[in-house]
Amino acid sequence: MKTLLLGNESVARGLYEAGVRFVSSYPGTPSTEITEFAATYPEIYAEWAPNEKVALEGALGAAIGGGRSFCGMKHVGLNVAADPLFVTAYTGVGAGMVIGVADDPGMHSSQNEQDSRHYAIAAKLPMVEPTNSAECRSYTKIAYEISEKFDTPVILRLTTRVSHSRSPVEVGARTEHEIAPYVKEPGKHVMMPANAKKRHYVVEEHLAALAEFAETTELNTVEENGTPIGIITAGNCYNYAKEAFGGNASYLKLGLLNPLPKQKILDFAAKHEQIIVIEELDPVIENHCKALGLTVTGKDVLPLCDEYSEELLRSRLLGIEPDYAEVGAAIPGRPPVLCPGCPHRGVFYTLAKLKLRVSGDIGCYTLGAVPPLSAIDSVYCMGASISSLHGTCKVRGEEDKYVAVIGDSTFMHSGLTGLVNVVYNGGNTTTLILDNSITGMTGHQDNPLTGKTLMGTPAPNLSLEDICASLGVPRDHIRAVDPNNLAELEAVVKEEVAAPCPSVVICRRPCALLKSVTKKPPIQVDPEKCVGCKNCMKIGCPCISVVNKKATVDQSMCVGCGLCEQMCKFGAL
Amino acid sequence: MKKNIMIVGVGGQGTLLASKILGRAAMDSGLDVKVSEVHGMSQRGGSVVTYVRVGDEVYSPVIGRGDADVILSFEILEAARWLPHLKPGGTIVTSTQEINPMPVITGAAEYPEGLADDMKALGVDVRAYDAPAIAAAAGSARASNVALIGLAADVLGFDLAVLRDAVAACVPQKALDVNLCAFDAAIARAAENKNA
Numbered sequence: 168m169k170t171l172l173l174g175n176e177s178v179a180r181g182l183y184e185a186g187v188r189f190v191s192s193y194p195g196t197p198s199t200e201i202t203e204f205a206a207t208y209p210e211i212y213a214e215w216a217p218n219e220k221v222a223l224e225g226a227l228g229a230a231i232g233g234g235r236s237f238c239g240m241k242h243v244g245l246n247v248a249a250d251p252l253f254v255t256a257y258t259g260v261g262a263g264m265v266i267g268v269a270d271d272p273g274m275h276s277s278q279n280e281q282d283s284r285h286y287a288i289a290a291k292l293p294m295v296e297p298t299n300s301a302e303c304r305s306y307t308k309i310a311y312e313i314s315e316k317f318d319t320p321v322i323l324r325l326t327t328r329v330s331h332s333r334s335p336v337e338v339g340a341r342t343e344h345e346i347a348p349y350v351k352e353p354g355k356h357v358m359m360p361a362n363a364k365k366r367h368y369v370v371e372e373h374l375a376a377l378a379e380f381a382e383t384t385e386l387n388t389v390e391e392n393g394t395p396i397g398i399i400t401a402g403n404c405y406n407y408a409k410e411a412f413g414g415n416a417s418y419l420k421l422g423l424l425n426p427l428p429k430q431k432i433l434d435f436a437a438k439h440e441q442i443i444v445i446e447e448l449d450p451v452i453e454n455h456c457k458a459l460g461l462t463v464t465g466k467d468v469l470p471l472c473d474e475y476s477e478e479l480l481r482s483r484l485l486g487i488e489p490d491y492a493e494v495g496a497a498i499p500g501r502p503p504v505l506c507p508g509c510p511h512r513g514v515f516y517t518l519a520k521l522k523l524r525v526s527g528d529i530g531c532y533t534l535g536a537v538p539p540l541s542a543i544d545s546v547y548c549m550g551a552s553i554s555s556l557h558g559t560c561k562v563r564g565e566e567d568k569y570v571a572v573i574g575d576s577t578f579m580h581s582g583l584t585g586l587v588n589v590v591y592n593g594g595n596t597t598t599l600i601l602d603n604s605i606t607g608m609t610g611h612q613d614n615p616l617t618g619k620t621l622m623g624t625p626a627p628n629l630s631l632e633d634i635c636a637s638l639g640v641p642r643d644h645i646r647a648v649d650p651n652n653l654a655e656l657e658a659v660v661k662e663e664v665a666a667p668c669p670s671v672v673i674c675r676r677p678c679a680l681l682k683s684v685t686k687k688p689p690i691q692v693d694p695e696k697c698v699g700c701k702n703c704m705k706i707g708c709p710c711i712s713v714v715n716k717k718a719t720v721d722q723s724m725c726v727g728c729g730l731c732e733q734m735c736k737f738g739a740l
Numbered sequence: 741m742k743k744n745i746m747i748v749g750v751g752g753q754g755t756l757l758a759s760k761i762l763g764r765a766a767m768d769s770g771l772d773v774k775v776s777e778v779h780g781m782s783q784r785g786g787s788v789v790t791y792v793r794v795g796d797e798v799y800s801p802v803i804g805r806g807d808a809d810v811i812l813s814f815e816i817l818e819a820a821r822w823l824p825h826l827k828p829g830g831t832i833v834t835s836t837q838e839i840n841p842m843p844v845i846t847g848a849a850e851y852p853e854g855l856a857d858d859m860k861a862l863g864v865d866v867r868a869y870d871a872p873a874i875a876a877a878a879g880s881a882r883a884s885n886v887a888l889i890g891l892a893a894d895v896l897g898f899d900l901a902v903l904r905d906a907v908a909a910c911v912p913q914k915a916l917d918v919n920l921c922a923f924d925a926a927i928a929r930a931a932e933n934k935n936a
Contacts, residue, residue, distance in 0.1 A: 171763045171773065196779055275778065299774070332801035333763055333775040406799035478804025489806030491824040494858045498821045499849035501841035503751065503786035534784065539846045610779065704846065709785055712845050723881070 169335040174325060177300040177336050178267060179204030181307025182237050185263070186344035187211055189229035191222040193580065194609035195241030196276035197330040198269035202239050203612075206621050210341060215612055215621045218549070218580040219244035223251045223266060230264035230320070231356065233347035235311055239267040242283050243548065247581065249286070252320075256291045257366040258356050259318035259373075261347055263311035266292075269325040272447040273474030276327075276608075278529065278548060280472065282448035287322050287425035291370050293377050294322040294425040295386060296402045300334040306422060309386065317373050317380075324424060326447070328403045328474070378426045386422030387431055393417070397439030399432065399452055399463075404445045404475055411480040416443075427455045436461050443484065447475050505534050507710050508679030508686070508726035510603055513650040514572070515542035516706045516730075517657050518599075523568050523664065526559070528552035528582070530574040531607040531678075539707045543572070550581030557585065557594045568664050571598045575631070576606035576614040583638065589669045590639035597663045597670045600631060601650070604677040611681065635671045644670035651676055653733045679726055687727025690720045696739035703731040703740060741771065742795035743897045744803045748822045749814030750839050751778075751788045754885040757910060758812065759790040761889060765898045765906035766794040776801035787818055787841075794897070810895050812888055815839050816868065820855045823864065832864060833892035835871035835884060867891065867933065874929055875922045883922035886911065890926025894934075900927070 172180065178201045182190065190213040192202040206213035216222035222238040229236035240248060245268050252266070268286075271277040287294035293313055297306040303325070310321040354362050381387065396416040398408050405420045419435045421427065436442050436456070444453040444465040453465035468483050469475070481487040505512050515535035518525050519542040527533055527543035528551065536543035547555060552571040560569060573582045578600050589596050606612040613619045618628045635645045644666050646659050656674065663670040677684050689710075699716035710721040711731055718739065720731070732740045745762060749755045759775050766773035776791040791803045805824045813819035813834035826832060836856070843849040852858075856868040869891050875883040886907055889896070893903055904923060911919040 169767070171767050171775070173777075199779075328776060328801050331777050331779055333777070334773065334798070334801070335767065403801070406801065409799040476802055476804050477800045478807070481804075489804060489824075490828055491806035491826065492828075492859075492862045492864060493824045494820045494852075494855065494862070496820070496852035496855065496858060497849070498817065499841050499843045499851065501750065501785075501787040501817070501821075502843075503784040504842050506752075506784060531784065538842065538848070707842065707846070709840075709842065709845065712840050 169337050171333045172300045172336040173200060173333050174297070174300050174303045174329045174331065175200035176204045177303035178307050178323065178325070179208070180336065180338055181304040183208045183211060184304070184339050184341050185308045185311045186235055186342050187237050187311075188234035189226065189236040190214070190238070191216045191225035192239040193217070193219045193222050193244055194606055194612040195244050195269070196609055197271060197327040198239045198241045198244070198267060198325070199609045199612065200330070201267055202621070205237070213621050215614060217615055219248040220251060223248040226264055226266070227251060227255055227258070227260070227320070230260040230262050231258075233261050233349060235263045235344050237265050237267060240269075241277065242268055242270045242281050243277060243279065244268070245283055245286055247549065252286065252292070253290045254358055255320045256370050257358060257363055260314055260320055262344060263314035264320040265307065265310045265314060265323050266320055267323045267325065269327065269330045270448070271327050273327065278546065280448060282451065283322070283324055284424055284451045285449070287324075288451075291374055292320055292322050292425065293317065293423065294324050295422055296324040296424050297329060297422070298402055298405045298420070299329065300332065300336045302422070303329065304336055304338065306386070317377055319373055324402070326403055374426060378429070381423050381426050381428040382431050384423055387428055388420050388422070389435060390418040390420070391438070395440040396443060397435055397441070398443050398445055399435065399456065400445040401452065402447070404447055407475050407477045407480050408445050410477040411485065421452065424451070427452060429459060432456060432461070433459060445469065445475070445480065502537055503534060504537070504707065504709050505531065506679055507708060507724045508728040510650045510674065510676035510679065511535060511601055512540070512706055512708065513653050513656060513730055514599060514601060514674050515540040517653060517660060518542045518570060518572070521568075521657065521660060523570050526552045526556035526569060526571045528571075528573040528577050530577055532572060532574055532601050535572070539705060549577055550585055553582050553585030553596065553598050554588060556596050557589050557592070560594055560596050569596065570660070570664060571596055573598065573600055574607070575600060575602040575604070575616045576612075578631075579615050583634070586635065586640070586669070587638050595666065595668050597660070597666070597672065599660070599672045599674055602631060602673050602675045605681060607678050607680075611678070631673050640669050640671050644668055645673070646671070647673040647675050649676055650674040651728055651730060653730070679728065687729070689722045689725035689727055690729070690731055690740050692718050692720055693739045696737045698737055698739070700736075702736065703734045706730050706734060741897050743793075743810065744808045744827070745792040745794070745810045745812065745896065746803055746808045746822060746825055747790040747792065747812045748818040749788055750818065751785045753814045754882070755788055755790050755814060758885045758889055759792055761886070761906045761910045762792045762896070764910055765903050766792070768902050768906060769898060772796060772798045774798045774801040787821060789822060810892060812892050814871070814885065814888065816855050817841070817851065819866070820852070820859060823859060826864065830865070831892070831895045832859065832866045833888060833895070834866065834868050835888060836868050837870075837872055867930075869929065874926055878922035878925045879918035880915070880922075883915070883919045886919040887922040887926040890923040891930045893927055894930060
């Protein structure tokens with residue numbers, strides 16, 4: 168009996184069936200649900216680590232310890248985890264280990280569009296990529312077989328459309344893998360030069376064996392339709408190609424992305440007049456084909472940027488344009504906004520009002536950059552708010568007034584070391600930690616500050632105040648405020664920005680979407696008192712609009728946070 | 741049968757439940773199906789779209805321009821935004837609900853008026869209903885998503901009993917009665933509209 172599973176849910180099913188015992192991940196769209204679903208199986212120990220590097224190292228330790236392990240992350244998380252990633256090829260694993268990495272072509276929820284296939288090549292690790300939910304399950308299981316057969320971690324590459332699509336899956340039973348006895352092997356696991364030098368030869372031997380495996384594995388399949396056109400593709404691009412070309416092309420679908428087969432590709436190419444390589448982002452398969460001496464159609468007609476679609480392939484490869492209608496009226500955009508009652512709203516209103524330069528970070532609060540708040544100057548990557556601001560302050564001195572803004576989970580992920588750097592190197596930046604008691608953007612995951620683990624067990628309540636004090640921020644410059652109390656927030660931010668030392672302002676209020684947060688009655692407008700000054704609109708709340716020169720509050724959306732009340736000078740709200 | 745269905749709306753309106761129901765109905769009809777969802781940042785009050793593709797064999801999880809048989813829209817501006825995805829001869833079933841996007845709230849843009857008529861003038865089969873009102877009359881405006889499925893039932897291509905069972909299987913138990921009531925009321929409302 169088939170069930171409709173999300174790609175990520177099906178990966179988790181594969182982990183369960185493969186007998187995986189240990190999962191450690193950091194949430195990141197579009198990878199998050201793998202770990203959330205894995206945690207629903209009692210046979211699997213699953214945890215959120217503070218960041219991807221810690222997660223990958225945990226998974227390595229579990230595999231070395233003899234239990235099949237997994238860690239999941241989004242593409243940019245692999246940058247954070249790259250240090251242990253590269254060394255794992257040298258050490259190999261004990262029990263099987265798989266690293267799930269979800270790329271985001273089209274950048275639905277990311278700061279860049281990097282192609283993780285380069286990591287597999289650079290780190291010399293095998294990589295597999297499924298095309299649908301059924302393969303998410305089966306390829307995950309095959310990845311563990313490859314991992315143990317070749318003594319190497321395997322990267323399972325996903326993309327947004329595979330991770331976040333549901334399609335039918337036939338599920339199976341779990342096969343237990345007993346914990347292997349521990350063997351001390353310093354030559355394999357102590358990566359100092361003398362040992363690592365020897366291991367590099369082993370890595371190359373593994374890769375050569377994998378290259379042979381690539382010629383015969385069931386992961387690489389040929390669909391021969393006796394056509395002049397032969398398409399070489401992988402992942403979700405296979406789906407687009409099948410829709411656009413159907414039986415008018417033959418297909419070499421690559422499920423093993425590293426190493427790529429050679430003879431298999433040459434044999435396929437020999438049977439077709441034209442070879443088209445269809446792959447999103449970088450020309451990895453295309454360059455491999457060209458290195459084999461083949462002439463192929465690829466990035467000369469298909470783009471390097473953005474995700475592909477059936478429509479794109481029809482247009483670029485078949486010259487068929489869609490037939491469609493559109494209304495003449497200009498359709499206003501609908502960008503995402505901070506939710507009604509969001510505790511970050513007051514923070515960004517205040518920072519904009521004080522005309523501070525704001526070094527932002529990754530999370531829901533990145534939305535503080537969009538109009539009308541427009542409060543953020545820069546957002547780079549996890550943790551960069553504090554560390555990049557430190558550099559700016561060192562070169563510009565006191566000329567301008569700045570603050571760094573970072574969420575609670577992001578601070579634990581990679582903000583700590585930035586703050587240490589500020590303290591150590593005599594910076595005096597002010598850091599606002601937006602503590603909304605949850606990892607918000609990825610859909611409410613617990614973190615080391617929430618007092619609860621992924622599996623629902625209680626965890627020690629770490630104190631942000633104590634952590635910052637222990638890092639060297641003076642106690643009297645660690646201030647906690649309720650960001651919905653605008654007057655207090657403004658006063659505290661002003662004082663701490665003026666302070667001649669590192670300072671931290673903890674803006675503490677739970678995410679308005681948390682079930683534990685009780686909504687207040689919606690705000691009412693007194694039309695007698697409202698003068699239509701639009702001051703309440705400055706906070707960028709989606710509930711408020713001005714109709715016929717009077718403010719109105721959407722009663723179905725408003726959660727009664729009271730921010731607009733504080734904005735009104737006429738007592739109309 | 742082969743149907744490309746898009747569910748469009750504003751983040752937080754309950755489009756994911758609607759796609760879950762349609763996916764379930766497809767599975768129960770013995771068909772292949774792919775449902776592509778939006779997670780992450782755009783859910784925060786942004787324009788959201790879910791693709792549901794049903795047929796004997798489905799590969800792509802998304803639907804391009806000029807390729808949707810049905811667009812199920814939770815908000816009229818979103819119906820107009822996604823209109824280019826409708827196939828010539830396709831049908832839009834939309835709620836008349838209007839939710840101002842931030843550029844309208846800040847005064848940077850205006851919410852266009854008469855969008856349903858504009859689309860009809862292009863020869864598009866547009867069926868606009870006050871879905872929240874239909875759901876509210878059945879017990880709760882929160883059942884608007886299920887009401888919309890009922891309003892579009894005749895063009896979705898599923899057997900009505902299968903669709904109703906899918907609703908029952910997907911909505912939370914405590915809200916089951918209200919949702920089935922909204923579904924039935926929507927079916928009746930769509931039938932009246934057809935006869936009118």
